[in-house]
Amino acid sequence: MKKENRPRRMRKAAVALLVIAAMTAMAGLALFGCQPQVAPAVAESAASEPELAETGLANFLTNDSGVLADTHFNEVYVNEGNRGCNSCHPDLWSVIKDVSPMPHLMTAKPGYGQSTAIRDCIECHTSAVPLAGPKLGDLLHSAHYSNETFVNEQAGNCWSCHALDNDDNIVLWDDYKYTDQLGGYYNSAQPNVQKWLMGRQQPANSMVGVTSLADFDIDVTLSQPVSDEEDMFVANNYEVPDLSTDTWTLKVTGVVNEREFTMDELKALPVTERVVTQSCLAQGIDGVQIGNIPVKGVLVKDIVEACGGLKDDVVSLRPESADGWCSSPFGESTYADFVLEQNAMIAYEYWGHDLTADQGYPATYVLPGVGGGFWNKWVTELNFSSEVPAMFGRGMLMPAVQAQGKGVYSGWFTPNKDGLEYKVGEPIEMNGWAYVWKHEGHDIKQIAFSADYGVNWIYVDVPDDYDGDQWVYFDATWTPQEAGTYILHSKAIDEGGTEQPQNASVILTVTE
Numbered sequence: 145m146k147k148e149n150r151p152r153r154m155r156k157a158a159v160a161l162l163v164i165a166a167m168t169a170m171a172g173l174a175l176f177g178c179q180p181q182v183a184p185a186v187a188e189s190a191a192s193e194p195e196l197a198e199t200g201l202a203n204f205l206t207n208d209s210g211v212l213a214d215t216h217f218n219e220v221y222v223n224e225g226n227r228g229c230n231s232c233h234p235d236l237w238s239v240i241k242d243v244s245p246m247p248h249l250m251t252a253k254p255g256y257g258q259s260t261a262i263r264d265c266i267e268c269h270t271s272a273v274p275l276a277g278p279k280l281g282d283l284l285h286s287a288h289y290s291n292e293t294f295v296n297e298q299a300g301n302c303w304s305c306h307a308l309d310n311d312d313n314i315v316l317w318d319d320y321k322y323t324d325q326l327g328g329y330y331n332s333a334q335p336n337v338q339k340w341l342m343g344r345q346q347p348a349n350s351m352v353g354v355t356s357l358a359d360f361d362i363d364v365t366l367s368q369p370v371s372d373e374e375d376m377f378v379a380n381n382y383e384v385p386d387l388s389t390d391t392w393t394l395k396v397t398g399v400v401n402e403r404e405f406t407m408d409e410l411k412a413l414p415v416t417e418r419v420v421t422q423s424c425l426a427q428g429i430d431g432v433q434i435g436n437i438p439v440k441g442v443l444v445k446d447i448v449e450a451c452g453g454l455k456d457d458v459v460s461l462r463p464e465s466a467d468g469w470c471s472s473p474f475g476e477s478t479y480a481d482f483v484l485e486q487n488a489m490i491a492y493e494y495w496g497h498d499l500t501a502d503q504g505y506p507a508t509y510v511l512p513g514v515g516g517g518f519w520n521k522w523v524t525e526l527n528f529s530s531e532v533p534a535m536f537g538r539g540m541l542m543p544a545v546q547a548q549g550k551g552v553y554s555g556w557f558t559p560n561k562d563g564l565e566y567k568v569g570e571p572i573e574m575n576g577w578a579y580v581w582k583h584e585g586h587d588i589k590q591i592a593f594s595a596d597y598g599v600n601w602i603y604v605d606v607p608d609d610y611d612g613d614q615w616v617y618f619d620a621t622w623t624p625q626e627a628g629t630y631i632l633h634s635k636a637i638d639e640g641g642t643e644q645p646q647n648a649s650v651i652l653t654v655t656e
């Protein structure tokens with residue numbers, strides 16, 4: 145990312161570090177708890193980008209077109225600069241405080257140079273998933289409307305966070321701003337609408353001046369790289385146990401010869417090394433709680449074999465962990481055949497070194513292809529039994545959630561925020577990821593890109609020989625030929641044709 149690329153809204157923004165500090169008291173619930181030891185690093189990264197901090201004083205009474213072009217319509221009617229979480233919380237991460245003595249379960253920090261956005265929160269904090277934490281809506285309304293700064297100093301109101309879509313639904317501004325309804329037209333990228341707007345002499349044939357590029361000419365290269373370890377998220381739900389390799393054992397039951405392995409005994413079994421993507425159950429579209437990890441350890445298959453095989457009546461596996469985390473976020477067992485098919489393993493190394501305490505030292509149960517919550521860190525027991533898993537036996541969430549395309553997703557790492565500026569004729573380097581959980585055995589099939597709200601898509605096939613248990617990384621280059629404001633969209637599609645339910649989108653500006 146070039147240094148000179150900065151959000152254009154900074155030109156107008158007032159300095160408001162104080163307000164940001166005040167606003168941290170605002171969120172009445174913990175969405176993402178910075179773990180104490182990494183909080184300074186987060187603050188530092190915000191400080192090294194002063195232009196972000198400067199955007200903190202959204203005031204609804206000071207109209208601001210934000211990352212959109214400075215037209216009268218955008219400034220007065222759209223007021224983008226005062227809407228959405230990041231208009232007041234450029235570093236949403238720093239806003240989130242812990243509401244229990246435990247740190248919030250989420251990431252220690254947003255990885256990959258990203259800033260946190262509402263989509264990082266709502267995967268969990270909707271009512272759709274059990275145990276997923278308080279639903280945001282009521283709490284955030286209360287926290288904002290009881291906040292002096294929001295109500296009085298910033299003239300905050302419903303429209304600070306929301307928009308009315310064309311079906312009269314109140315939606316989140318942070319979702320709405322990327323849709324073809326931005327500015328109030330249905331299907332604003334459709335040729336007939338474009339023609340109408342052209343007749344009305346609207347800039348870029350769009351109410352909000354967003355250029356719809358039907359012919360989005362990009363070169364895309366796919367790969368499956370390993371993540372930088374420092375970009376990787378950490379999610380601890382309970383207290384991190386203090387374990388020692390010397391005393392640690394792995395107890396295995398439900399096998400012909402039940403036994404306990406010491407670390408040395410475990411390491412004497414066949415060693416497996418591979419690269420596997422871990423993606424938190426709360427990972428959302430455009431999220432950062434994902435990474436591709438080189439793991440080393442012993443396959444559960446090989447452990448079972450060393451124990452003389454499974455007992456005849458075995459149906460499922462329930463791993464236990466030293467912190468009390470049981471088998472899955474829902475205390476559920478997983479089908480044993482699925483576990484073996486997926487080449488689950490007991491890992492004792494990530495990135496070529498012993499696991500860190502946060503990674504589950506000394507051993508983590510790794511179950512490829514499902515949400516990270518099913519991977520037991522600090523694993524101490526593998527209990528096979530005849531118990532029939534009640535709900536999530538194949539690592540899936542509920543069918544209703546699955547049907548929404550949950551677990552089929554992509555995101556942008558570069559550009560990593562809205563409003564970055566680029567130059568006409570100069571290539572823009574872009575990258576990001578796409579990944580799917582095992583949906584009925586399906587792997588990712590395609591990644592698609594659009595610059596006209598999805599009227600036209602460029603489909604890029606994922607090579608057949610790619611490993612479905614690893615993310616697919618895209619590197620793309622686009623050389624814009626005309627100045628304007630653009631919204632780029634990506635989406636993942638799995639082998640069963642399931643598409644991610646919302647595009648992953650980013651707004652950028654191209655100048656002469």
Ligand SMILES: Nc1nc2c(c(=O)[nH]1)N[C@H]1C(S)=C(S)[C@@H](COP(=O)(O)O)O[C@H]1N2
Pocket residue numbers: 376377378379380381382422423424425465466467468469473502503504515516517518519520521522523
């Ligand atoms: N024992 C135990 N295992 C656990 C957790 C936990 O809290 N305790 N968190 C889970 C969740 S929700 C995720 S996403 C991953 C995160 O692993 P990481 O911190 O190594 O990235 O660990 C999973 N395994």
Ligand SMILES: [Mo]
Pocket residue numbers: 379423424425426515516517
């Ligand atoms: Mo998770």
